[in-house]
Amino acid sequence: MAAYKPVVVQACPKLGEKITQDTLYWRGYKTPVQIKEFGAVSKIDFSPVPPYNYAVTASSRIHIYGRYSQEPIKTFSRFRDAAYSATYRDDGQLLVAGSEDSSIRLFDVSGRAPLRQFDGHTKPVHLVGFLSDKYRIFSGGDDYSTNLWDIPSATEIVSYSEHTDYVRCGCASKVNADVFITGSYDHTVKLFDARTKSSVMTIEHGHPVESVLLFPSGGLLVSAGGRYVKVWDVLKGGQLLVSLKNHHKTVTCLCLNSSGQRLLSGSLDRHVKIYSTTSYKVVHSFNYATSILSLALSPEDETIVVGMTNGVLNVKHRKPEERNEKSQKKRQPAYRTYVKGRTYMPKQEDFCVSKPVKRVLRKYDKLLKSFESSKALDAVLEPPIMLHTPEVTVAVMQELHRRGTLRSALAGRDEKQVNLLLTFVARRVIEPRFTPVLVTVADMITDIYQPVVGQSAIVDKQFLKLQEAIGKEIDYQEELLEVLGMMDTLFATFTEKRDTYLEENKSNSLAETME
Numbered sequence: 001m002a003a004y005k006p007v008v009v010q011a012c013p014k015l016g017e018k019i020t021q022d023t024l025y026w027r028g029y030k031t032p033v034q035i036k037e038f039g040a041v042s043k044i045d046f047s048p049v050p051p052y053n054y055a056v057t058a059s060s061r062i063h064i065y066g067r068y069s070q071e072p073i074k075t076f077s078r079f080r081d082a083a084y085s086a087t088y089r090d091d092g093q094l095l096v097a098g099s100e101d102s103s104i105r106l107f108d109v110s111g112r113a114p115l116r117q118f119d120g121h122t123k124p125v126h127l128v129g130f131l132s133d134k135y136r137i138f139s140g141g142d143d144y145s146t147n148l149w150d151i152p153s154a155t156e157i158v159s160y161s162e163h164t165d166y167v168r169c170g171c172a173s174k175v176n177a178d179v180f181i182t183g184s185y186d187h188t189v190k191l192f193d194a195r196t197k198s199s200v201m202t203i204e205h206g207h208p209v210e211s212v213l214l215f216p217s218g219g220l221l222v223s224a225g226g227r228y229v230k231v232w233d234v235l236k237g238g239q240l241l242v243s244l245k246n247h248h249k250t251v252t253c254l255c256l257n258s259s260g261q262r263l264l265s266g267s268l269d270r271h272v273k274i275y276s277t278t279s280y281k282v283v284h285s286f287n288y289a290t291s292i293l294s295l296a297l298s299p300e301d302e303t304i305v306v307g308m309t310n311g312v313l314n315v316k317h318r319k320p321e322e323r324n325e326k327s328q329k330k331r332q333p334a335y336r337t338y339v340k341g342r343t344y345m346p347k348q349e350d351f352c353v354s355k356p357v358k359r360v361l362r363k364y365d366k367l368l369k370s371f372e373s374s375k376a377l378d379a380v381l382e383p384p385i386m387l388h389t390p391e392v393t394v395a396v397m398q399e400l401h402r403r404g405t406l407r408s409a410l411a412g413r414d415e416k417q418v419n420l421l422l423t424f425v426a427r428r429v430i431e432p433r434f435t436p437v438l439v440t441v442a443d444m445i446t447d448i449y450q451p452v453v454g455q456s457a458i459v460d461k462q463f464l465k466l467q468e469a470i471g472k473e474i475d476y477q478e479e480l481l482e483v484l485g486m487m488d489t490l491f492a493t494f495t496e497k498r499d500t501y502l503e504e505n506k507s508n509s510l511a512e513t514m515e
Contacts, residue, residue: 001496004361004368004369005153006259006361006365007364007395007396008395009392009513011391016231020283022284023283024293025034025440026284026286027072027316028261029285029318029319030312030318030499032316035070035312037056037059037307037311038058038059038060038311039058039059039060040059040308040310041293041294041307042057042293042307043086043307044054044056044057044305045279045296046297048088048091048092048299049091051066052251052298052299053450054087054296055087056086056313057083058226058307058311059080059315060080060082060085062095062097062107064076067084067303067484074488079097079100080101080279081099081100081101081436082124083098083100084097084098084099084100084126084127085126085129087130089130089134090132092217093110094106094108094109095107096116096129096137098125098126098128099124102119102121102123102124102141102143103117104118104119104121104125104128104137104149105137105189106251116151118137118149118154118155118156120149120159121144122141122147123141124141124142124169125145126141126166126167126169127139127144127167127170129172130172130174131177131178132173132176132177135150135151136151136157137149137151138170138172138182140163140168140170140182142167144164144167144172144184145482146158146159146161146163146182146190146192147159148194156257158194160370162198162199163188163190165184165185169209170183170212171212171213171214171495173214174217177193179193181231183205183209183211183223183225184208185208186262187206188203188204188205188209189205191225192235200288200321201234201238201509203223203232203238205225208225208226208229209223209224210253211252211254215277216256219235220234220241221234222263224251224265225250225251226251226255227247227251228245228251229263230242230243230277242280244280246275246282247267247271247273248271249268250268251266252268252291252293253265253293253295256277260277262283263276263277263280264295265295266292266306268309269291269292270288270291271285272288272306273289274286286304286306289308291308292307293307293309294306294307301317303315325429332370347401349475363379364376365381367379368396368399373408374408374409376396376409377400377410378417380392381393381421381424382443386424390434391434392427393424394428394434397438397441406440410444411449414461416459419458422463424460424461425445426462426465426469428444428467429469430470439483442470446463
């Protein structure tokens with residue numbers, strides 16, 4: 001009796017992933033460290049000075065973490081309710097934060113109690129930050145107002161009431177100490193100058209603005225809201241340069257790398273996209289477990305910190321380059337040992353000892369070996385196989401058809417199993433590599449279960465989906481045939497013109513020779 005031959009699964013070539021310098025650079029981070037916070041992480045801000053600690057705002061606390069620490073090295077918890085937008089000053093010595101109780105608190109990083117408290121807003125303050133002169137603070141609240149504060153006297157300098165909805169984000173210019181920008185849920189971004197009593201520029205983003213960012217030069221502004229990230233030229237009066245729509249859900253945070261050549265955006269779709277600031281194309285992306293609320297990159301790009309809605313802080317550190325070189329050197333001898341003797345060819349006088357190879361059969365192969373056709377089909381209709389390796393399912397169907405037992409394997413199934421079969425066939429029948437087999441399967445399923453059509457709404461719906469998929473594919477094929485006919489006509493015309501041109505050249509050259 002001949003030995004059983006396993007089912008041959010047709011292997012299709014896969015397109016290799018394009019490896020770029022950006023791919024190699026952004027993959028050069030270690031496995032992330034997960035830190036659990038008390039609530040959703042609404043803001044992360046790195047200190048601009050070494051050792052580059054970072055402040056994490058979550059719930060009613062602000063935690064200061066060291067670069068490699070998994071426990072906070074300092075905590076500010078003097079808030080009665082939620083704290084918002086803890087931000088460092090440029091010298092890294094002061095920290096300012098808004099709160100749910102409408103007050104703004106200024107902290108010394110080396111102390112615990114607030115140095116100043118600024119009261120003037122009537123509703124929660126979600127936006128606070130320092131102007132680049134280090135002596136003034138700007139803020140924005142849910143009372144639609146934007147205020148400017150003097151740190152030494154703890155007094156309000158000016159208040160702007162130009163937004164018509166919550167003010168939730170903003171940033172200050174590093175070039176001009178009087179300029180700052182705010183973004184609001186009224187779909188606008190406003191540029192303020194502390195020397196004037198009203199905004200000097202208004203930009204219409206088109207969606208509630210979640211985050212704004214100024215380039216270090218101060219000439220370009222980035223706004224994020226809805227699914228869009230938009231880049232504006234401030235020097236041209238707020239002209240739109242590019243609108244990016246690479247996320248599937250609301251974009252919540254923006255960040256620049258240390259060189260300003262890469263722009264990072266985080267979204268509720270669980271992705272961080274990295275754009276080139278020259279072409280504004282996505283050069284890399286990170287995938288996270290849950291929706292992203294905040295994002296920060298350390299001044300030297302050594303650490304990426306992402307805050308999520310479930311209160312988890314995801315911290316990635318860059319791998320040291322020196323260690324990578326050492327590890328490669330250590331692995332070389334092991335690799336040489338592994339390949340030693342692989343190219344050795346036995347001589348004629350050598351006695352070769354063959355080692356029997358034990359063949360491990362898959363579940364569906366074992367069932368096919370014992371002629372259990374229906375169970376073999378069930379084994380390859382499991383969701384992991386159908387979704388990730390559909391070629392295995394199709395290969396088993398093809399083997400059953402070759403044996404002549406496909407019809408009996410498809411028959412006698414309940415509503416759930418028929419629904420599963422039709423779902424798979426409707427989804428994969430349009431793929432050219434599966435079409436010959438799945439058309440036969442679809443024909444058999446239709447013949448077997450035609451008498452019960454109308455008894456199950458679920459099965460009827462899947463039959464309609466199958467009909468729609470095949471109908472669309474036929475329409476596409478007809479259109480492609482029309483295009484192919486047009487192309488054949490064009491190619492034939494080009495060939496005739498070329499032949500005519502060659503004949504004319506021959507006749508002219510012959511005439512010249514005769515003369």
